[in-house]
Amino acid sequence: MADIAELPSKRARRIGGTIAVRLAIIVLCVLWITPTLGLFVSSFRTEFAIQTSGWWTTLLDPFNRAQWTLDNYARVITGEGMGQAFVNTIAVTVPAVVFPILVAAYAAYAFSWIEFRFREFFFALFIMMIVVPLQLAFIPLLRAWTALDLSNSLIAIWITHAGFAMPIALLILRNFIAALPAELIEAAKMENANHFQIFWRVVFPLALPAIAAFGVFHFLWIWNDFLVALVFLGGNPDVQVVTMNLQKLLAARGSDWHLLAAAAFVTMIVPVSVFLALQRYFVRGMLAGAVKG
Amino acid sequence: MIKLENVTKTFAGDIHAVSDLSLEIGEGEFVAFVGPSGCGKTTALRMIAGLETVTSGRITVANRDVTQADPGERDIAMVFQNYALYPHMTVRNNLAFGMKINRFARSEIAQRVDEVAKLIGLEEYLDRRPSQLSGGQRQRVAMGRALIRNPNAFLMDEPLSNLDAKLRVHMRVEVRRLQQEVGTTTVYVTHDQVEAMTMGDRIAVMRGGVLQQYGRPDDIYDRPANAFVAGFMGAPPMNLFRAGLTQDGTTPVLVVGEQTMKFDGRLSTDFNIANGAGKQVIVGLRPEDIVVDAAAGTLKDLRVSLVESLGAERIAHVGFGDAIKFDRTETGSNDIPDDMMLQIRLSRSTPVPELGSNVAIQFDPANLHLFDVESGKSLRRD
Structure with missing residues (x-):
């Protein structure tokens, strides 16, 4: 009905609006994807190729195998400690998300x-x-960890990350859990379930969407974190995370683009795949704090 | 089986959800709590369940004082209005949940689930989730979850109100059948007086947190304790209107407008109106107890304003018209509707009265109800 009655000018405005929105999306995508793609392509190019030609030239002749190499990754992961940093990051991130x-x-x-x-x-x-x-909280926390003889340890950073995440996690999860139908909890109470049973058998499975949403959100944050890691793990080279390793690489080998590109991609690969696989939870997670239920 | 003694629930200090409720429910009995919304029936039920604390009074289940007990300790099963099925569990797991929690043996659980599934006729659906079931099937799972534990009592909170009208009538019979089959004491909360009438062994009519009447459906229908119960039970409800009370010699007489009704002195034998002369009373007449007569009758000069056909019967709306004037400024019970319109149930064989015509009505004085105008209490002698 609205379509038939619509005035020509209104219709034009609507189409104009649609085009503007699409255009904006395309511009944003291009702006984001181009450097990422450049980085990705560069990470597989030889040092010589990077220094003599732009990454886009490879796209003109993609099947020329001479210009591709995996050496950058091999060097970064083994020689430059990125492999160890990757493992460290997982060791930091997973408990710091679950806890x-x-x-x-x-x-x-x-x-x-x-x-x-x-x-x-x-x-x-x-x-x-x-x-x-x-x-x-940095200074007091650092002093506390030192006093407890836990500075530069994984335990310290787990608890630190957990603490920083707690208020927002609580807000998001309470908004969701409080909106569950009261009858479900009451029905379980009538069946003589205690709080632990109600939580694990009824509330937790039903809150999974919110938990997953926050989990994804928080996981990305910790994986990409540099500051907290630097402050709380900076004194111990054995527990460096990828962001710290990348920074070290940047300082030491600022002109070796082939290595930096590969290292950057090692750093990015997990967040990008997590985001792509779970993006619907990601969006929901950001909404959960704002919109109740 | 279940005994409530002076049970009171107060919210936020001064809101009385349930006031001084005392009643006893026998073993295997099906009792319906009925009343308009906000009458305290659900609060009363939730107090029996243990989901609501009791402000004062005592609740006994199976001779055990459970006033302070946790819901799980009372061995009572509850069926919720929106079923409260666990959406992430299959029907089987929904049924088994309580037994799993209470650590029954796996084989025993499986056996009970099968028995109950058969009883509720959902054997084929055990591996489905609630979202894949129809409303009626969900309702049955909710019933099954109550049945599986063989509890002391069932509590049901408007369990049929989410179903469409046709299914509701069907499930009404189903719920009653299941309850009779297992013989478990049941408290059933509803706002639907038809449900209460058809299902209950006894009915507790509540209003404003106060129990109005507790008795068998026929007693409540035929001998309502007050004008509220009279007006609440029955569809269409009992006709209620004011009348004056005077004395003709020694015989008490009802005065409606200019007309008087004598009933051969039956008023004084049937009703407690000895000192009532000069006062007003509320007259109650059931729609089916009134006969329309074109010419002669107990009350004359009534005007037919509408006739509704319900198929099996007709409902005639008959006004008192200009012939009978009421003093609307009168104080007293607010149970009398503002429009002085009588609803009269007519069988199909009765000729349809003409719209706008003047008619008279007749009724058997045995079917007359009188209520006190101040308190609304029935004036009938016991």
């Missing part, structure tokens, strides 16, 4: 479904921590 999610999910359940005194007050107190900039 706060678990704690925040328990807390979100308690804040939603267990009655206790000052519940709203404590919840507000936790959520308020979102406004505290993490830089503010």
Whole structure:
């Protein structure tokens, strides 16, 4: 009905708007994809090729095998310590993602479904921590880890990351868990289920979308983190993460583009694949903080 | 089986959701809590379940004081309005959930699931998820989840209200059949008086947190304790209107407008109206107890304003017209509707009264109800 009644000028405006939106998307895509593609192509080119011609020239003659090489990756991963850094990053990231999610999910359940005194007050107190900039906590935390003889250890960075993530994780998960139908929890109570059983058998499976969303979000953040890693792991070369390794490489071999490109790609590969595989959760995760339910 | 003694629930200090509720439910009995929304029936049910704390009073289930007990300790199963099936579990796991939680043997669980699935007729659907079931099937799974544990009692909170009208009638019979088959004491909350009438062994009519009447469906229908119960039970509801009470010699007489009704002195034998002369009362007449007569009748000069056909019967709406004037400024019970319109149930064989015509009505004085105008209480002698 609206289509038939639509005025010509309105229709033109609508089409114009659509074109503008598409154009903007195309521009953004090109802006983002071009350097990424350049980096990707360069990471497989020889040092000589990079120094003599632009990466786009390879696209004109993609089947010329002489210009392609895997040496850059081999050198970066073994010689420059990127392989070890990659393993370290996984060792840092996985527990640093799982730990706060678990704690925040328990807390979100308690804040939603267990009655206790000052519940709203404590919840507000936790959520308020979102406004505290993490830089503010660096010095006291460093001193604390040193005092506990845990500085530059994995445990220290797990707990640090978990702590920084906790308020936002709690906010997102509580919004979701509190919006679950009360009857489901009551039905489980009627069946004599205790809080742990209700959490693991009913709430956790139902909150998985929110948990996955936050997990993906937080995973990417930690993987790409440089600052926290530098501050809390910087003193120990054995536990360097990829971002630190990349920075070191940049300082030491700033002109060796072939190595930097390969190292950059090693750094990017996990976040890019995680994002592509789980992007629907990613979008939902960002919305979950803003839109209830 | 279930006993409530002076049970009271207060919210936020001064809102009385349930006031001083006392009633006893026998072993195997099916009791319907009925009343308009906000009458406290669901709160009462949730207190029996343990999902709501009791402000004061005592709840006993199977001779055990459970007033302070956790829901899980009461051995009571509940069926929720929206079924509350676990969406991530299959029908089988939904049914087995309670037994798994309570660590029954795997073989015993499997056996009970099969038995219950048969009872509710969902053997074929055990591996489906709730989202793949129709409303009626979900309802049955919810019933099955209650049945599987052989609990002390079932509590049902408007379990049929999410179904369409036709399915609701069907499930009404189904729920009652299942309940009778297993013989488990049941408390059933509904706002639908038809459901309460058809399903309940006994009915508890509630209003504003206060129990109005507790009794068998026929008793509640035939001898409503007050004007509210009279107006709530039955569809169309009982006709209620004001009348004056005077004395003709020693015989009490009802005065409606200019007309008087004597009933051969039956008023004083049937009703407690000894000191009522000069006062007003509320008159109640069931739509089916009134006979329309074109000429002679107990009340005359009523005007037919609408006749609805329901197929099997007709409902005539008859107004008092200008002939009978009421004083609307009168205070008292607010259970009397503003429009003085009588609804009269006519069988198909009765000739349809002409619209706009003047008619008279008749009724058997045995079917007359009188209520106190202030308290709304029935004036009938017991």
